[in-house]
Amino acid sequence: MMMFSHDEKSLFNFVVRDGNGVKGMVDLGLSYVPQAYIQPAEERIDKPRARTHAEPPIDLSKLDGSDHDQVVNQIIRAAETLGFFQVVNHGVPVELLESLKTAAHNFFALPPEKKAVYRKGVSPSPLVKYGTSFVPEKENALEWKDYVCMGYTNDDDALQFWPKECSEVALEYLKRSSKMVKKLIEILIGEVTNESKIEELMTVKMVNMNFYPTCPNPDATVGVGRHSDIGILTVLFQDGIGGLYVKVEEGNNKEEWVEIPPIAGSLVINVGDTLQILSNGRYRSAEHRVRTTSSQARVSVPIFIIPKSTEKIAPLPEAVERDGVAYYREFLYQDYRNNFFGNKHEGKKSLDFAKI
Template identity: 70%
Template sequence: MFGNMNAFLYFIQPNHCPPCLLHAISKQMSVKQTVLLVVPKPLGDGNGVKGMVDSGLSEVPEQYVQPPEERIDKLNASTHDNPPIDLSKLDGPQHEQIVEEIARAAETLGFFQVMNHGVPLELLESLKDAANNFFGQPPEKKAVYRKGVSPCPSVKYGTSFVPDKEKALEWKDYISMTYTTDAEALEYWPQECKDVALEYLRTSIKMVRKVVEILIGKLGVTLDDSRIDGLIGSKLVNMNFYPPCPNPELTVGVGRHSDMGMLTVLLQDDIGGLYVKMEEEMDGKRQGDWVEIPAVPGALVINVGDTLQILSNGRYKSAEHRVRTTSTKSRVSIPIFAIPKPTERIGPLPQLVERDGVARYREFIFEEYMNNFFSNVHDGKKSLDFANNI
């Protein structure tokens, strides 16, 4: 019953109520007020956001409507149109120029794109196909990777970031794969994507190491191989799926946040939707403005993470960023997160503290930082508060 004796409330799950039943309900209750509420399919059974969209949603459910201050105003955002940095020139006479471009980008926006990065272009296309194939499976195929039931704790399918704590959910499904060994990946990562995801990781991490060595070198510091191994010793591969949204102006694909690790490598498809917050005035754009990182065919996006900002004593910037949804097409993105080993001690490099005369962040064990990061909702660069030296 709902309201009074002449009003009935029916909860209808999409695709579970045939037209004949709806007709029968409306005919039998024609003298009464009948209210039909379409209830989205449960997210926990593998449907995710995609399952809701496939059910024929015409408007965004209330739990996905972001407060006005969190919504992305595409019309008031500009495009960051700096060309990708050509990494192949590191091996030629323009080496120093490319090093300067990488360092400058890390010091200012914290984001840059690269081309001739060593990851085969056909592999990038295969990755996007693999992501679409995984998320295009029936819900029960994806549900086996849910947290708590996945055959391997390092493989997890989910939706949003911390759903049980978020005031408004993110419009995203994902599969997250933490790398430990090739053998584990080949046994437990999803069949639809494990081979290409593993090859993407192998080829990308070579580039990550090269960029890390360049950025550490520009600080005037030398780290031995074992220390660099520790700083990028853990790797996560995510495949993110953003279904079309009936009201994209009300939602976000990913909320405002910075990444926790050293560097993130991101493959975008051609839809775009990645926005970065300016930390300082640059190229005619004001501090606090949001700029879109355009999708460039064949390019990869690299961004600085919190760990590198801390190590550099604030010289390099882990930019706040977020993702917009779209009403027209689904979008996929595949990031690799290069993060420290859990036991690695993180803090400003001693040479920089001596040079700067201050340690802007405290020291900690990375596992502590990681636990804090995954225990809280996305909230800009608030994750860095954990390391503030106060």
């Protein structure tokens, strides 16, 4: 493996341009955090001071029984308040989730040159992108994360183009989650839109595998900076190590960061910006971020459910009628995506693009 010197340009070329990633840097025996990864004090995560989210996971199997209405209310309340909730009995076998974790570790354990073939601009398929941090060219401090993003068009393309170390299990994870995702979206906006509209909003699906290598000083870094997701919903598998934090806004402009603890067999559901806009602000996309660890490398696997690029997004008419005013304008979804991916993570600033 090629070494890098201590200057910032050499490090950037080694990690980003050449595709070695954070893992490649750590594998050299790194005992310190390079300056390029040290976050300003206000962006660091104070783990000892953060409380743990105490709400139990929502049992989705009860949607088919006498507790249906109670579970629906739990889902709606969580989407209206925190924007995050955990679910169990969701239709994705626990054994599959364990295989997903193994597959993610197998991919990121590959030699750097085998992962680097999927870098943006050289990847053999536009469906697959391997990278590090978020928008490294624009970030003041880099994120301590490597990832591979796999876009879904159909099963055959996924099995042909996605990395073979994870293609089969990632595809199965996506397919097993789809019924649950549709059911959740129907609960959240089914009363104010029809099934064909829901299908259109679920057109694009992406599976990401995120890898957070061990870090010499987790207190000085972040795995992912504070942001909200831009789609309808995100389904997230956590591997049991922990590190996901969500901002809770309280009265008198008070806010705090709450850790979402990994619960065995559960999945995390995350409201995205698009759902906040469609609901005219009834549901909230939660600002969240990820902390690094010094003891174990961590993986997480989100599925992003987003509209197609040509979809026009605006508050649903019934939501505007309910509120008497539209809080967001109509826009082409591709423009929203371009704005989001063209800037560094900065909380929920991406929503400013859609506000009236």
